[in-house]
Amino acid sequence: MRWLALLWVSLVLPVDPAVSGGNAFSPPETVSIPAGPFIRGSDRAEREAAYRLDERAYGHSVTRQRKWYEDERRRTEETNAFAITRTTITNRDYARFVGETGHRVPNVDIKTWKSYGLIHPYPRTRRHAWKSGVPPKGRSNHPVVMVSHSDAMAYARWLSKKTGRVWRLPTENEWEKAARGTDGRRFPWGNKFDPKRLNSHDSGPFDTRPVGQYLSGRSPYGLLDGAGQVFEWTASSAGKARYIVKGGSWDDKGCGICRPAARHGRPEYLKHILVGFRLVREP
Numbered sequence: 001m002r003w004l005a006l007l008w009v010s011l012v013l014p015v016d017p018a019v020s021g022g023n024a025f026s027p028p029e030t031v032s033i034p035a036g037p038f039i040r041g042s043d044r045a046e047r048e049a050a051y052r053l054d055e056r057a058y059g060h061s062v063t064r065q066r067k068w069y070e071d072e073r074r075r076t077e078e079t080n081a082f083a084i085t086r087t088t089i090t091n092r093d094y095a096r097f098v099g100e101t102g103h104r105v106p107n108v109d110i111k112t113w114k115s116y117g118l119i120h121p122y123p124r125t126r127r128h129a130w131k132s133g134v135p136p137k138g139r140s141n142h143p144v145v146m147v148s149h150s151d152a153m154a155y156a157r158w159l160s161k162k163t164g165r166v167w168r169l170p171t172e173n174e175w176e177k178a179a180r181g182t183d184g185r186r187f188p189w190g191n192k193f194d195p196k197r198l199n200s201h202d203s204g205p206f207d208t209r210p211v212g213q214y215l216s217g218r219s220p221y222g223l224l225d226g227a228g229q230v231f232e233w234t235a236s237s238a239g240k241a242r243y244i245v246k247g248g249s250w251d252d253k254g255c256g257i258c259r260p261a262a263r264h265g266r267p268e269y270l271k272h273i274l275v276g277f278r279l280v281r282e283p
Contacts, residue, residue, distance in 0.1 A: 027163050028093055030083035030281055031178070031222040038177040039184030041074040042261040046186050050256030053193055057202065057254040072261045074184070077173050084170060084178045085278040087211035087224050088143040088232060089155065091135035097158050098133065105130035106146035108271045120251075120273060127207070128273050141210040143230045143276035149243050149268040152233045152277040159279065166282040172236035172244045172263065174280055179219050179226030179247070180260040187259060188219040188226045198228030201253035208250055227258040230276040231266075238265025249274040 042050070051064040063069070091106075098105055107129045110122045127136060128145050135144075147155075152169055159167045170178070179188050187193060195202035197217035199209050212224045219226050231245040238244045242265045248258030251274055256262065266275065 025096065025162070027159060027165075027167075027281075028085040028087075028089065028279065031086050032083050033079065033081065033174070033178050033221055035079060035081040036182070037076050037078050038173075038180075038182040039074065040077045040173060040176055040261070042069065042072040042186075042259070043074045046259070046261065047072065049186070050254070050259060050262070054254035054256045063254075063256060068264075069256060069262060072263065074261075077177075079171075079174055079177055081283055082170075082174060083281040083283075084174065084223065085281075086222065088230060088276045088278045089152075090141050090211055091130075091144045092140040094144040094147070094155060095135060095140070097155050098130075100162075101154075101158055103151070103154055103158075105133060106135075106144055106151075106271070108146055112271075116270060116272070118272070125273050139208070142208040143211060143225075145208065145230055145273050145276050146271040147233075147276065148271050149233050151271075155277075156279055167279045168282070169233055169235040169277060170280040172234045172246065175232065175234050175246050175278075176260050178221055178223045181220035183220075186261070187217075188223070189217055193255060195255070198248075198255070198258060199225070199250050200228040200248060200255045200258055201251055202255055204228065204250050206250060226260060228252070228255065231264065231272075231274050233266075233275065233277040238263075241268050242266060243268055245275055 047069045050069050054063045055061050097103060108125060113122045113125060156167045156169060185191055189197055198214055217227060218224050226247060228248050228250060230249050232247050234244045234246060236244040245264050245266050248255055252258055
């Protein structure tokens with residue numbers, strides 16, 4: 001009966017060729033990360049600087065009081081060589097996957113959204129919600145959001161089958177190394193926060209933007225949007241049915257949480273307007 005399901009998708013959930021890229025297919029662009037050590041986490045000085053950034057921006061000390069950055073133990077870690085997508089997966093990328101598989105589109109109903117207990121009102125999700133099987137108009141090159149951890153893994157399995165290569169979510173170590181390099185810098189571009197180098201609430205539009213716009217915010221390996229824009233799912237556990245997300249988002253300011261060392265756990269089922277993903281391709 002699978003052919004019936006796919007026929008239904010083609011009839012009811014058409015994918016706009018302009019969104020999916022037409023008939024041509026090419027996998028997401030990647031940057032190469034060499035094997036070897038890198039400095040992970042933060043020291044006391046970096047955490048203190050992060051709390052002060054937040055305090056100046058918000059006018060309160062909530063991140064300090066809640067000790068948001070205290071589990072960023074600084075240490076040297078090793079990774080194997082890998083490639084990682086230069087940007088997060090976009091709505092255009094995800095549209096082809098939806099069109100070919102009939103996978104559920106990024107969306108969430110009001111009851112589910114309210115059950116998350118988030119501060120963002122439900123109407124704000126509507127600008128990111130897909131309709132009739134396609135992304136919102138004008139957002140094909142924005143990061144795909146409102147995807148759960150399992151949605152991201154399903155996309156990775158599809159891309160692996162389609163390309164004959166192994167694609168997967170990055171581990172926290174892989175993500176952090178790709179985003180900050182090996183020298184333990186505080187941000188992808190260096191140690192000083194600069195709101196013009198990322199999409200955060202400091203100087204951004206309080207919304208997603210097309211990927212890859214902040215070239216001056218690239219990491220030493222050329223990874224883009226490693227700070228701000230959207231949080232990104234990783235393969236690393238944050239406890240029972242929770243996974244680490246990294247990178248900060250367009251909603252954050254300060255921006256202590258946008259540092260590559262910062263780490264945050266989210267439930268695997270969450271479909272948030274602040275969370276997307278990028279993938280690793282194995283050699």
